[in-house]
Amino acid sequence: MLGWDSITATADRIASEVRADKVPDVLVGVLRGGAIPAVLLAHALGVRMVRAVEVLRTTADGVDAVKSAAPQVANAASLGDLTGADVLVVDDVAGSGDTVARTVELVRTAGAARVRTAIFVVNVDNWQRPQNPGQALTYIGAVADGWVVFPWERP
Template structure:
């Protein structure tokens, strides 16, 4: 029932603290050449990380798994890619793929494939929030994802989604 679900609302202080922590982890492992944000929600964290890391090359790609905006939005059977060419050529690049939230893990997995197909030599992932209750990839999130901000069990509302 909708009233029984867990809803986590994050503020800008939460997001900037997460960005700073992830940036420290990334920096310790080597600053990437390129950041790729997953449109739409992953672009805001990607830009925050780009500034924190001093990376000027930021790209975006649209990979959607939800069919609409809003709490408990339905998901399509598989992530839908729009204009994969927006990644450009990533031949030999060290790429950090950034998204705001990972649920099932399908969108991240599909986007990693796209980045590798574009020629990236190294692909790491930074996910600000993992919805552990929805995860269904063969590996646990901590094994499948490189940098994780936090875990929740339920729907997340980010500050850029709030009126």
């Protein structure tokens, strides 16, 4: 379980790294879990344009919830037109890496010129991408060896 102090410290650290690499035009929170981290980063970076898209892999709430075979996308049109934008995709946790990879595809399809990712916690027990998380993701807040419960979730 992570507490708010840990989450805000992670947001501040990621924001500092992002700022050093150029503040993005738009933040995209991956719903549901990435919404709160996206807003925290938006405030820390002074970015007013925040969008959200629902890309889900888990089929229920709770520790070790069952996952669908592939990320399910709802309302990709909520991204709007991102033509030429520098976009930061934000999510609370990356397990297999499939959800963030699918979201990056959606953002590129919406026209983004540059796409970076910020993940608050990577669950390395579930990581399935060919490259390690540090190569596949732009900014990583922390690494965990199992399920993570965030303060906005019910344990």
